[in-house]
């Protein structure tokens with residue numbers, strides 16, 4: 001059976017845990033304030049002959065290093081490399097929520113945008129042009145009401161397409177000022193040389209330009225872990241050859 005990992009990212013209070021519970025049958029706490037997710041919970045479900053591990057990340061407004069929540073969510077998306085990141089947006093405050101979506105899209109193209117609380121938006125008379133949003137963002141975009149479990153099937157269908165590689169999204173790419181773009185162009189090749197294609201080099205170059213100390217620490221840890229993994233592999237290979 002194929003198995004995939006999904007991360008759930010989004011602003012606080014957008015219904016991530018409600019969706020997580022609907023998919024896994026678990027009971028992550030939900031609700032205003034008291035229900036805030038503080039650590040990443042994980043659960044499992046099956047869909048279309050595949051098994052999915054799903055990680056409910058803490059809600060964040062951004063993925064810069066403003067808090068341990070933001071660092072945890074950022075590190076998960078960058079270093080754990082989930083097959084799909086679902087970004088959940090609150091349909092009633094899309095403008096604010098899209099900020100986080102754009103940040104995730106700079107980190108990975110394996111994203112499905114999920115607009116939740118559609119029932120609430122409808123009640124408030126808010127209309128959302130899904131097709132246009134999908135065109136602009138460049139990734140599959142679906143609308144759901146997690147609390148009443150509406151739209152979940154379509155969401156899973158899109159998640160499966162991205163997870164399996166049947167759909168390879170090409171997200172909107174943000175162009176910065178000439179000055180910043182020049183600096184990115186100078187740094188990015190070195191970043192790529194150091195981290196290969198495992199990590200998003202343009203995004204890392206941007207964070208380095210921003211002097212993101214916490215990301216630097218995480219990158220060092222990752223390199224260490226990676227080097228350890230490489231040397232473990234070498235030892236194992238050596239052991240195997242020695243045994244034959």
Ligand SMILES: Nc1nc2c(ncn2[C@@H]2O[C@H](COP(=O)(O)OP(=O)(O)OP(=O)(O)O)[C@@H](O)[C@H]2O)c(=O)[nH]1
Nearest residue numbers: 012013014015016017018030031037059145146147
């Ligand atoms: N009307 C409506 N309310 C919803 C929907 N989905 C979730 N909610 C409500 O929104 C509130 C927040 O939901 P949670 O699932 O706890 O949100 P969260 O994103 O996990 O929040 P954090 O863990 O703080 O980031 C709860 O009161 C939910 O019942 C929905 O589709 N419609």
Ligand SMILES: [Mg+2]
Nearest residue numbers: 016017036037
């Ligand atoms: Mg939660």
